[in-house]
Amino acid sequence: MLDKYKDLMEDCSMCNDQCVYGCPAFTINRTTTVYPGRKVYLARCIIKNEIELDENVQDVLYQCCSCGLCKTFCLYGIKGKPRDPVPLIQEIRHEIIRKGIKSDFVKEAEMRIKEFGNLYGDVSNVLKEVKAINKSGKNEGIIYLVDAEVLALSPEIPKAAIQLMNKKNVKPIISDMLETGYDIKAIGFLDEAASIAKNTADYLNNLSASKLIVSSPKAFYALTEWYKEINIEINKEVILETDFFRNLLIVHHSEYKLRPLDIQNFIKNEGLVVYHDGSFMARYLKKFDTPRMLVKPLFTRFEELRTSREEARPLAPAVYPLGLSEDYLKKLANNRIADIMELKPDYVVTSDSLSYAALKKYWEKDKVLSIPEALLMSFVDMEK
Ligand code: SF4
Ligand code: SF4
Incomplete structure (x- = not known):
């Protein structure tokens, strides 16, 4: 199983650790042990x-x-x-747990x-609250999967998303299965993750719907890429929430150009918005444009952070922060918040629930928005 990492294990670090200054683990914990290449070397020794x-x-x-x-x-x-230490680090975590x-x-x-x-523990009450919001619109065979991470850390995001869908006459079936298994795999519980993935796929495949909207890029990556690797099939068209909203809301758009877009029923908000892109799965999926297409037209001014898109620095971990201390998480967030504060924004819009929760905790709660919240706040209901 680990043969696929042969090249990585042989030459990672031969480069004199060129990637280290991009590594937030090193920025926070200034010891050579946490260099990306050293973790690969450690994996090889194990x-x-x-x-x-x-x-x-x-x-x-x-x-x-x-x-x-x-x-x-x-x-x-x-x-x-490029060498990618992340999948190896995740699999070696599994080897250690197995031992x-x-x-x-x-x-x-x-x-x-x-x-x-x-x-994240028991999120059943939050799921009930989210379901209670889903009141109007037509059920057109669309499932909405909100993962446990999103429910636990940022229930405001699916609540806003559902209100927006209902306003556009869409009433999704809300999935009772809340976990793709991806984070569980990432922290080293491979067998448990595969079993959860299988149960989730069986549940989703048995629902009579042709489309499956997922609330996070990570869930999208899990269902469309990781499931293939472990031979699990999803018999639906899997759609990332932002792509779904782009198709639902934008009247005229160009896939490739960012420019003022014609979004029906929306007003512009006065002020500067900064878009913080976690970019974790976007780096793998190469999906950067849609969130910007949705956010940019909603505010009078839009700015990118000093590093963005492919090179965006993280504000929070990409997966469940196992083993990372509160102090580490605070420093990780504050390093990025310093970039945000340079621009003095009126709002920050972010796309993933871990960054959203960290921004609310360590920065100004009232200035933080998710994409569905930004859209909802700008929506004018013409029928009223
Ligand atoms: S991942 Fe980092 S340490 Fe490994 S080969 Fe690439 S630059 Fe060097
Ligand atoms: S994934 Fe990020 S934190 Fe982990 S080794 Fe690479 S740069 Fe460092």
């Missing part, structure tokens, strides 16, 4: 049984927020073959997976 495993070794492998910036800045990218090494944070995660089927 595979070759050259190092004794203990919780300290395990801890180093969780000093990674899965942001994917090392791949973006990898020296081998010049030749078109029975479990720090307290790993045990806690394992308990939640067993008890709740996700990493």
Whole structure:
């Protein structure tokens, strides 16, 4: 299984760690041990049984927020073959857990997976609240899957999304399955993740609907890419929420050009909006334009942050922050908030729930919006 990482394990770090200054783990914890290439080297030692495993070794492998910036800045990218340490780091976490090494944070995660089927605990009441909002519109065979992470960290996002869908006469079927399994795989519980993925696919495939809207790029990546890798099929057209809104709301648009767009029934808000793009899955999916197409026309001024798109620095981890301390998370957020504050925005719009929750916690709560919230706040109901 680990053969596919042979090239990576042989030459990662031979480059003198060219990607290290892009790595937020190093920016926060200034030790060479957490360099991306050193984590790959550690993985190689583990595979070759050259190092004794203990919780300290395990801890180093969780000093990674899965942001994917090392791949973006990898020296081998010049030749078109960037190395990507993230999948190897995730699989080695699994190897360590399989050998029975479990720090307290790993045990806690394992308990939640067993008890709740996700990493965030009981989100059933939030799901009920979200369902209660879904009141009007036609059911046209569209399923809406809101993952447990989104429900736990940012229930405001699906609530706004559903209100917007209802206003445009769409009443989706809200999925009772809340987990694709992707985060569970990423933190090292591969077998549990595969079993959750199978159950979720069976449930979704049995619903009579042809379209499946997913609330996050991570869920989209899981269902369209990762499921293929593990031979799980989804018999629906999987649509990312932002793409769904683009098709539902934008009257005239160009796929390739960013320019003032004709969005029916929307007003412009006075002020400067900054778009923070987590860019985690976008780096893999190469999906950068749609969120900007939706956000830009809603405000009188729009700015990009100092690093954006492919090179965007993270504000929060890409996956469940297992092993990352509160202090680490705060520093990660504050590094990015410093870039935001330089621009003095009236609003920040962000696309992923971990960044959204971190911005609300460490910055100004009232200035943070998700894309559905920004759209909802600008929507004028012509029929009233
Ligand atoms: S994914 Fe991000 S945090 Fe992890 S090693 Fe690469 S750059 Fe560092
Ligand atoms: S990911 Fe690329 S740039 Fe970073 S250490 Fe490995 S080979 Fe070097």
